[in-house]
Amino acid sequence: MNDSKQRLATDATPDDHQTADEKDGFSLSTEEKHDVEEKQPPRAAVLHETIRLQGEEELGRSIPALGWSALAAGLSMGFSMLARGLLHRYLGEVPGAFLIESLGYPFGFLVVILARQQLFTENTMTAVLPLMTHPDLAKLGLLLRLWSVVFLGNLIGAALFAYGILHMQLFDHATHDALVGIGTEVMANSPWQMFTKGILAGWLIATMVWLVPAAEQAKITVIVLTTYLIALGGFTHIIVGSVEVLYLVFSGGAGFVDYVVHFGLPTLLGNIVGGSCIFALISHAQVRGDEA
Incomplete structure (x- = not known):
């Protein structure tokens, strides 16, 4: 044997x-x-947990810290309008000018994201995941507090930038006309278009937030490509668009009520739907489905 x-x-x-x-x-x-x-690329659960922890950190920050960071982000986002306007002014009517001038749009996003400033449309993704993971009234209260402080700070920064650029006499009439033209182009959308285009902008920003932790050395590429697509599609972003439209308002080309009713409310709602109700919800459901 x-x-x-x-x-x-x-x-x-x-x-x-x-x-x-x-x-x-x-x-x-x-x-x-x-x-x-x-x-190996990180699993969806790893990305979800990374972003959720970022959201928990943001929810726990004090109101003054959130407010100053949000104000800085609103000011920084003004450079997206300025960079695009300057490119438009100097490119003129050359073929493909729109494709080149749209490359100015990502500039403000690069500053805000790399400097870790608080941007409202980012928070529609990061800060909502903790609530989806552990839904309760306390988390909801912290989320609403965060959104209110960051949104207000962003708008104040956007308004200060638009007003300052207009009244500090930094640029010639051709640049002024280019900046006014950007705001006029935004206001040419109907309120329904503001809303639907806002959904896609919010969706793309949430996608960018999801991709950045996995991008490692390619973070800048992800930010530029995602926000460049927003510019190419003419999708409406509540903070960049506020700089653009408020410059038009301060120039006398539109009324403040038009800014709020025609642009602000539909775009804000669209960004929230695209970032929170669509992308964040689907991403959260995907991870929960993997765990089931």
Whole structure:
């Protein structure tokens, strides 16, 4: 009997001793297997938890900290309008000018995101995940507090930037006309278009927030490509659009009521629907589905 067992062991092929990984692919050393694991993209659950923890941190910040950061973000977002306006002024009517001038739009987003300033449309994604994960009235109260403070700070910063650029006499008439033209173009949308285009803008911003933690060295590329698409599509963003339309209002080209009713409310609602009710909800459901 022992001789029989020895013959069976001797006759066994090398494949009988291979691990499942070696049968399915190439035989790798321990170090090589570690390299493979390092190169795998993070699971959706990892991205979800990363963003949720960011949201928890934001919900726990004090009102003064949120307010100053939001004010800085509103001011920074003004550079998206300014960069686009300057490119438009100097490009003139050259072929493809719109494609080039739209590259100015991502500038404000780059400043806000890399400087970790508080932007309302980012919060529609990050701050809502903690509430979706552990829904309760306390979390809802913190979310509404965060949204209120950040939105107000962003709008004050946007208004200060638009007013300052107009009255500090920094630019010539051609640049002024280019900036007025941007606001006029935004106000050419109907309220329904403001809302529907706002949904896509909110969706894209939420997508960007989801992608940035996984992008590692390509964060700038993700930010630029995502926000460039917003500019190309003419999608409405409540903070950048506020700088653009308020510049028009301060120039006498539109009324403040028109800014609030025609642009502000539909765009705000669209951004929230796109960022929170669509992308964040779907992403959260995806992770919950994987855990089921």
